[in-house]
Amino acid sequence: MLAYFIFHLVKRRLTPVHDYTSLKTVTFGDESAVVSNKVASVVSIVLIFVIWGSFTGSEWLPRFLHAPGPFVGEASFTYTVETEDGSRDDATVSVLVHPKGQKPEAPVVAPGDGLAKNDSLVVQTYRSTLLRWDANDEVTRKEGAKVVAVDGEPISRDNAVETKIGRVALTDKGTLNFAPATGMQMESIWLPAPESVWRRLISVSRDGYQNVTLSEHLSYSLFRVIVGFALGAMVGIPLGYAMGLSDWARGWFDPIVEFMRPVPPLALIPLVIIWAGIGEQGKIILLFLAALWIMAIGARSGVSGVNISKVHAAYSLGANKRQILRHVIIPNSLPEIFTAARVAMGVCWGTVVAAELVAAEKGVGKMIVAASKFQDTDIVLMGIILIGVIGFGIDMMMRWAEKYLVPWKGKG
Numbered sequence: 001m002l003a004y005f006i007f008h009l010v011k012r013r014l015t016p017v018h019d020y021t022s023l024k025t026v027t028f029g030d031e032s033a034v035v036s037n038k039v040a041s042v043v044s045i046v047l048i049f050v051i052w053g054s055f056t057g058s059e060w061l062p063r064f065l066h067a068p069g070p071f072v073g074e075a076s077f078t079y080t081v082e083t084e085d086g087s088r089d090d091a092t093v094s095v096l097v098h099p100k101g102q103k104p105e106a107p108v109v110a111p112g113d114g115l116a117k118n119d120s121l122v123v124q125t126y127r128s129t130l131l132r133w134d135a136n137d138e139v140t141r142k143e144g145a146k147v148v149a150v151d152g153e154p155i156s157r158d159n160a161v162e163t164k165i166g167r168v169a170l171t172d173k174g175t176l177n178f179a180p181a182t183g184m185q186m187e188s189i190w191l192p193a194p195e196s197v198w199r200r201l202i203s204v205s206r207d208g209y210q211n212v213t214l215s216e217h218l219s220y221s222l223f224r225v226i227v228g229f230a231l232g233a234m235v236g237i238p239l240g241y242a243m244g245l246s247d248w249a250r251g252w253f254d255p256i257v258e259f260m261r262p263v264p265p266l267a268l269i270p271l272v273i274i275w276a277g278i279g280e281q282g283k284i285i286l287l288f289l290a291a292l293w294i295m296a297i298g299a300r301s302g303v304s305g306v307n308i309s310k311v312h313a314a315y316s317l318g319a320n321k322r323q324i325l326r327h328v329i330i331p332n333s334l335p336e337i338f339t340a341a342r343v344a345m346g347v348c349w350g351t352v353v354a355a356e357l358v359a360a361e362k363g364v365g366k367m368i369v370a371a372s373k374f375q376d377t378d379i380v381l382m383g384i385i386l387i388g389v390i391g392f393g394i395d396m397m398m399r400w401a402e403k404y405l406v407p408w409k410g411k412g
Contacts, residue, residue: 003040003043004040007040007043049194050065053065053193053194054066055186055191056186056192056193056194057069058193060193060195067183067184067185068183068184069183069184069185070097070125070126070181070182070183070185071165071183072097072099073096074094074095075097075164076092076093076095077092077093077095077151077165077178078090078092078093078150078152079116079150079168080149080150080152081115081137081146081147082145082146082147082148083115083139083144083145084144084145089114089116090116091114091116091117091119092109093119093121093131094107094118094120094121095120095121095122096120097123097180098123098124098125100125100126100188106120106121106122107120108120115139115145116137116139117136117138119131119136123178125180126182126187127179127180128177128180130171130175130177131177131178132175133147133176141173141174147174147176150168150176151163155170157171157172166178166181188377188378191377192381196378197378197381197382200376200379201382204379204382209370209379210367210370212367217362217363217364217366217367218364218386220360221352221363221387222390224284224363225345225349225352228287228288228290229291229341229344232289232290232291232292232294232295232348233344235288236291236293236296237296237298237337238299239296239299240297240337241300241303241333243257243299243300243303244299244301244302244333245303245325253296257293260289260292260293261297265290265354266351269286269354272285272286282355283352283360284355286355287348287351290344294340294347295337295341295344299337302333302337303329303333305332306328306329306332307332311324311329314328334405334406334409338398338402342395342399345395353365353369356369357369364383367383368380368383371383
C-alpha cells in the first residue's frame with residue numbers, strides 16, 4: 001500500500017494525465033479500463049523475495065531487514081530445587097547455543113556451594129536438550145527433590161517458563177527440557193534462504209539430480225502437460241460446442257461433465273493405473289482428464305454467452321447456420337475458451353506432480369517427491385518455483401495469443 005501511494009503521488013506530480021481513460025469512473029465490463037501496472041508487478045515480486053529473505057536470514061539482504069533470528073551465544077538461567085523437607089536451593093545453568101555445523105565444548109563452570117550445583121548445557125539452534133539436574137546435585141529425584149521454579153517463576157509439568165534465551169519445561173520424569181528461542185526466522189529445513197535455492201539450482205543444472213539432468217526433468221514434465229492439455233482441448237472444445245448448440249447433446253453429456261468436473265484428478269490415479277498401467281499413457285490420460293472437463297465447460301459457456309442479437313443480425317443479412325457458426329458463434333466464444341485454456345493449463349501443471357507419482361523416473365514432480373523423502377527442501381522449493389515460472393510463461397504466451405487472435409474481447 002505504501003508503494004502504491006508513493007507511485008501515484010510521484011506519477012501525479014510528474015505526469016498529470018487528463019485523457020478519457022483517466023477520467024473513467026465505471027470500469028466493470030470494460031477490460032480496457034484496467035490494465036496490469038508493471039511497476040506494481042515489480043514491487044510485488046520484489047516484496048515477496050524481501051519477505052522470503054527476511055524470514056530466512058538471507059545473505060542477499062542487509063541485516064536491518066532481517067526478522068529477529070534464533071538466539072546464538074552464551075547465557076544462563078537459574079533453577080530452584082526443593083527437597084522433601086521443604087528446603088530450597090538455587091543453581092545456575094550456563095547455556096551455549098551454537099549454529100548448525102559447529103560442535104563447541106560445554107562451558108566450564110564452578111559447582112558452587114549448597115545442595116544444587118551449577119551446570120552447563122550445549123545446544124544447537126532450533127533444537128532442544130535435556131538437563132538431568134540431579135546428576136551432579138547433592139539431592140536427587142529418587143530422594144524426593146524436585147525443581148519448583150526457573151528464574152524465580154513457578155514451573156510444573158503443565159506450566160513451562162519462557163526465559164529471555166528460550167523455553168524451559170519440566171518433563172514427566174522431572175528433568176528440565178531447554179529449547180533456545182527461535183525468533184521469527186525459519187530453519188532451513190522448513191524454508192531455505194533464496195541464495196540456498198539459487199546455489200542448488202546451479203548445481204542441479206550442472207550435475208543433475210539422481211542421475212537425470214534438470215533439462216530432462218523439465219522437458220518430460222512439459223511434454224506430458226502439453227500433450228495432456230492438447231488432447232483435453234481437442235475433445236473438450238467440440239464437446240462444449242455440441243452442448244451449447246444442441247439440446248440433445250446438452251442433455252446427454254451435461255450430467256457426465258458436471259459429475260466429473262468436481263472429481264479431483266488425484267482420485268483417478270488408482271483407476272488410471274489399473275486401466276492404462278504405469279507408463280507414459282497413464283500420466284497423459286490423467287492430465288487429459290484434468291483438462292477435458294474445464295475445456296468443455298469453457299466452450300459451452302462461450303456458446304451460451306453469445307448475444308442473441310448478433311445471431312439475429314446475421315440471419316437478417318442472409319447468413320446460413322454454417323456461416324452463423326463460423327462468423328458469430330466461434331469468434332464470440334473464443335474469449336471464454338482462452339480463459340478456460342489458461343485455467344486448464346494451470347490445473348495440468350498442478351496435476352503433473354501427482355501424475356509423476358505413478359512410477360515416473362523423470363519429471364519435475366518426480367524430482368520434488370524424491371527430494372522431499374530426503375528433506376532436501378531447497379530442491380523441493382526449486383522445483384515448485386520452476387513449475388510456477390514455466391506455467392507463468394505459458395500463461396503469458398496464451399495471453400499474447402489471445403490479444404492478437406481475439407482483439408475484440410471486452411469490446412461488446
